[in-house]
Amino acid sequence: MSTITPAENLEADHRVKAVFDDIRATRKSDFINNMWLYLAFDPALLERTWAEVKTVMATPSTLDPVIKEMLYIAVSVTNGCSYCVHSHTAAAKAKGMTDAQYAELLSIISLAGKTNQLALGLQVPVDSAFDADAAKP
Amino acid sequence: MSTITPAENLEADHRVKAVFDDIRATRKSDFINNMWLYLAFDPALLERTWAEVKTVMATPSTLDPVIKEMLYIAVSVTNGCSYCVHSHTAAAKAKGMTDAQYAELLSIISLAGKTNQLALGLQVPVDSAFDADAAKP
Amino acid sequence: MSTITPAENLEADHRVKAVFDDIRATRKSDFINNMWLYLAFDPALLERTWAEVKTVMATPSTLDPVIKEMLYIAVSVTNGCSYCVHSHTAAAKAKGMTDAQYAELLSIISLAGKTNQLALGLQVPVDSAFDADAAKP
Amino acid sequence: MSTITPAENLEADHRVKAVFDDIRATRKSDFINNMWLYLAFDPALLERTWAEVKTVMATPSTLDPVIKEMLYIAVSVTNGCSYCVHSHTAAAKAKGMTDAQYAELLSIISLAGKTNQLALGLQVPVDSAFDADAAKP
Amino acid sequence: MSTITPAENLEADHRVKAVFDDIRATRKSDFINNMWLYLAFDPALLERTWAEVKTVMATPSTLDPVIKEMLYIAVSVTNGCSYCVHSHTAAAKAKGMTDAQYAELLSIISLAGKTNQLALGLQVPVDSAFDADAAKP
Amino acid sequence: MSTITPAENLEADHRVKAVFDDIRATRKSDFINNMWLYLAFDPALLERTWAEVKTVMATPSTLDPVIKEMLYIAVSVTNGCSYCVHSHTAAAKAKGMTDAQYAELLSIISLAGKTNQLALGLQVPVDSAFDADAAKP
Numbered sequence: 001m002s003t004i005t006p007a008e009n010l011e012a013d014h015r016v017k018a019v020f021d022d023i024r025a026t027r028k029s030d031f032i033n034n035m036w037l038y039l040a041f042d043p044a045l046l047e048r049t050w051a052e053v054k055t056v057m058a059t060p061s062t063l064d065p066v067i068k069e070m071l072y073i074a075v076s077v078t079n080g081c082s083y084c085v086h087s088h089t090a091a092a093k094a095k096g097m098t099d100a101q102y103a104e105l106l107s108i109i110s111l112a113g114k115t116n117q118l119a120l121g122l123q124v125p126v127d128s129a130f131d132a133d134a135a136k137p
Numbered sequence: 138m139s140t141i142t143p144a145e146n147l148e149a150d151h152r153v154k155a156v157f158d159d160i161r162a163t164r165k166s167d168f169i170n171n172m173w174l175y176l177a178f179d180p181a182l183l184e185r186t187w188a189e190v191k192t193v194m195a196t197p198s199t200l201d202p203v204i205k206e207m208l209y210i211a212v213s214v215t216n217g218c219s220y221c222v223h224s225h226t227a228a229a230k231a232k233g234m235t236d237a238q239y240a241e242l243l244s245i246i247s248l249a250g251k252t253n254q255l256a257l258g259l260q261v262p263v264d265s266a267f268d269a270d271a272a273k274p
Numbered sequence: 275m276s277t278i279t280p281a282e283n284l285e286a287d288h289r290v291k292a293v294f295d296d297i298r299a300t301r302k303s304d305f306i307n308n309m310w311l312y313l314a315f316d317p318a319l320l321e322r323t324w325a326e327v328k329t330v331m332a333t334p335s336t337l338d339p340v341i342k343e344m345l346y347i348a349v350s351v352t353n354g355c356s357y358c359v360h361s362h363t364a365a366a367k368a369k370g371m372t373d374a375q376y377a378e379l380l381s382i383i384s385l386a387g388k389t390n391q392l393a394l395g396l397q398v399p400v401d402s403a404f405d406a407d408a409a410k411p
Numbered sequence: 412m413s414t415i416t417p418a419e420n421l422e423a424d425h426r427v428k429a430v431f432d433d434i435r436a437t438r439k440s441d442f443i444n445n446m447w448l449y450l451a452f453d454p455a456l457l458e459r460t461w462a463e464v465k466t467v468m469a470t471p472s473t474l475d476p477v478i479k480e481m482l483y484i485a486v487s488v489t490n491g492c493s494y495c496v497h498s499h500t501a502a503a504k505a506k507g508m509t510d511a512q513y514a515e516l517l518s519i520i521s522l523a524g525k526t527n528q529l530a531l532g533l534q535v536p537v538d539s540a541f542d543a544d545a546a547k548p
Numbered sequence: 549m550s551t552i553t554p555a556e557n558l559e560a561d562h563r564v565k566a567v568f569d570d571i572r573a574t575r576k577s578d579f580i581n582n583m584w585l586y587l588a589f590d591p592a593l594l595e596r597t598w599a600e601v602k603t604v605m606a607t608p609s610t611l612d613p614v615i616k617e618m619l620y621i622a623v624s625v626t627n628g629c630s631y632c633v634h635s636h637t638a639a640a641k642a643k644g645m646t647d648a649q650y651a652e653l654l655s656i657i658s659l660a661g662k663t664n665q666l667a668l669g670l671q672v673p674v675d676s677a678f679d680a681d682a683a684k685p
Numbered sequence: 686m687s688t689i690t691p692a693e694n695l696e697a698d699h700r701v702k703a704v705f706d707d708i709r710a711t712r713k714s715d716f717i718n719n720m721w722l723y724l725a726f727d728p729a730l731l732e733r734t735w736a737e738v739k740t741v742m743a744t745p746s747t748l749d750p751v752i753k754e755m756l757y758i759a760v761s762v763t764n765g766c767s768y769c770v771h772s773h774t775a776a777a778k779a780k781g782m783t784d785a786q787y788a789e790l791l792s793i794i795s796l797a798g799k800t801n802q803l804a805l806g807l808q809v810p811v812d813s814a815f816d817a818d819a820a821k822p
Binding site: 258 | 347351352354356359360379380383384385386387388389390391392394395396397
């Protein structure tokens with residue numbers, strides 16, 4: 001059950017088709033997951049979102065692709081986004097996340113959830129040593 | 138301004154002193170940040186929390202210490218925990234996070250914040266391909 | 275699957291019946307959605323909640339009814355409340371939200387989700403120009 | 412720094428004065444905390460909010476006043492509302508919350524923060540035994 | 549649909565079996581709910597989590613067991629954790645939460661959700677009277 | 686206190702200068718608020734973020750500029766982003782949001798915060814009438 005129903009022939013829109021073609025080429029797979037099928041109701045939003053995902057997630061950078069997916073999972077879990085948790089956990093596994101790394105990921109994000117509550121509950125004041133300016137000579 | 142005021146001579150409590158000594162030994166530093174000073178009002182909570190942080194964050198594992206801090210930051214930002222964002226960003230930098238990695242971290246967690254909203258707004262149904270059971274032979 | 279099961283003959287309770295009658299009269303429809311059927315387990319909570327919804331959402335005011343529903347959606351998406359996203363998106367459409375407006379709503383709330391993460395990640399200090407007092411002569 | 416500045420003579424508005432008088436009478440104290448001073452910019456919103464707070468929090472009921480404040484703290488911490496954490500922790504203490512109870516509150520809400528992340532990360536399916544309907548004869 | 553599939557013979561792992569045996573003994577029931585079946589994929593995480601849950605939730609303390617479950621519900625609702633809301637509401641009922649108490653719980657956590665939004669929207673400054681230090685002689 | 690310190694001569698970087706010039710031209714004002722000064726530490730992130738903000742927020746569209754800012758506020762309040770609440774409330778006022786509209790905005794987002802908690806607490810099932818597919822002929 002969703003808030004919109006994707007049109008039957010989404011790729012009849014050339015802007016949608018161009019994005020889908022680029023998704024397939026970038027991922028070397030014919031599979032287009034629901035996120036993109038649903039976003040296609042607005043070609044401009046689809047284009048902007050895919051362009052950013054491609055730039056941030058699919059371009060070689062200083063972080064390993066598996067690590068990027070793990071960071072994505074951390075945010076998605078904290079926001080309670082079921083779709084995002086499923087899709088990025090699947091992506092992390094496809095990119096090589098091991099069971100041990102997954103267990104560690106869950107250990108860290110659950111610990112962070114715990115200590116976040118403690119710091120917010122106590123309203124712990126930020127140490128001046130953590131101030132970026134303080135580190136300056 | 139906080140919800141409690143740490144006692145003046147926290148280490149007069151031997152359980153608190155034992156934890157603080159272990160924090161100093163583990164981190165090879167005399168600095169005890171406010172989180173622990175405030176948690177010390179309840180020695181049992183302090184002990185449990187530090188034991189878990191030490192196990193999860195300060196024990197060699199499958200993830201690099203910098204990556205662990207970045208995952209911690211991702212959750213803390215999403216929960217809006219100012220103290221935690223400051224302390225773990227400082228820790229990540231101390232452990233070697235580069236400016237380029239930090240920029241990438243922010244790029245990923247802000248993109249995740251964006252696409253989380255899109256998936257939740259559209260209530261995109263989870264693809265069956267993302268089902269853990271589906272991957273089984 | 276829910277945490278309670280609505281009684282079979284909810285309107286046998288005259289307080290529940292009075293609220294349901296008012297919902298039907300206000301909306302000019304016989305349909306009572308699940309939110310009210312489930313809240314009916316506590317007539318006082320049902321009365322208070324409906325009274326506030328009626329005052330805030332169903333009374334002519336400075337904001338257009340469609341805009342009010344869009345604001346409701348913005349909060350519900352951010353809180354990850356699936357029921358609320360579905361019900362208020364349906365309401366917004368019923369009150370005239372166009373596809374173009376819906377695409378824009380999603381563009382804005384996802385952009386806000388993104389920049390919220392950036393501001394929280396960087397812990398950007400509030401500009402003094404944004405202080406309400408600063409605007410005073 | 413706030414988004415509005417309270418007027419200097421708030422009680423010149425008779426609706427505001429009536430609410431403030433009732434707050435003072437209900438709490439048997441002359442102190443009006445900032446929440447009400449800021450809400451006074453809109454007398455209708457002030458009236459509705461105070462009426463609900465008085466009904467829910469200041470009327471004898473099945474839950475102890477200290478417990479009510481602790482529940483309020485649990486939500487406020489999770490939402491990261493600094494003002495609310497401060498005001499309701501002060502209220503809980505004023506109503507008799509002991510240090511041991513406060514430590515336990517923090518232990519529970521931080522544990523919940525942790526296991527929430529685990530359940531959301533693993534997307535654990537709800538046991539059918541937890542279905543309200545399942546409990547029916 | 550979940551991110552992992554529990555192994556068929558989980559208790560073949562002696563660490564998992566030891567935790568499950570302790571859960572059954574502590575709860576005086578043969579029922580092991582899904583949370584533990586799914587966490588069992590990582591015995592260390594399972595052990596740590598159960599040990600903390602047992603200490604915090606199943607040990608006699610200053611708070612009534614029903615109250616503890618209600619606090620757990622408050623956090624779980626605010627985090628939008630469906631599994632946790634279901635499991636802890638079932639637990640609260642099993643431990644004696646009455647319908648009247650449940651209605652009150654919902655009244656309080658929904659009111660807190662409302663006033664949290666107001667305080668965050670107005671960015672109400674914390675009263676100095678709420679400062680823990682201010683209470684000192 | 687922030688996690689980074691903006692460089693002193695940010696506009697020495699030509700990419701930063703180009704974005705800042707465009708911000709000034711778009712807004713017809715010399716004022717550059719902190720968000721952009723802090724994002725400038727990574728010119729690529731600055732460029733991407735400003736491009737999206739300009740497209741979504743500063744381009745004539747189906748929604749009034751004041752309404753767009755109100756939607757932004759709704760998300761920012763729910764995420765507890767203090768910076769964002771301040772900056773977008775100031776922007777909404779500058780673009781003509783009246784006191785009455787602001788009071789209504791707060792009334793709606795606080796009511797949504799309340800009913801979100803109720804729907805999540807009760808785990809109310811989504812009515813089939815709210816299914817986008819159900820509306821199809």
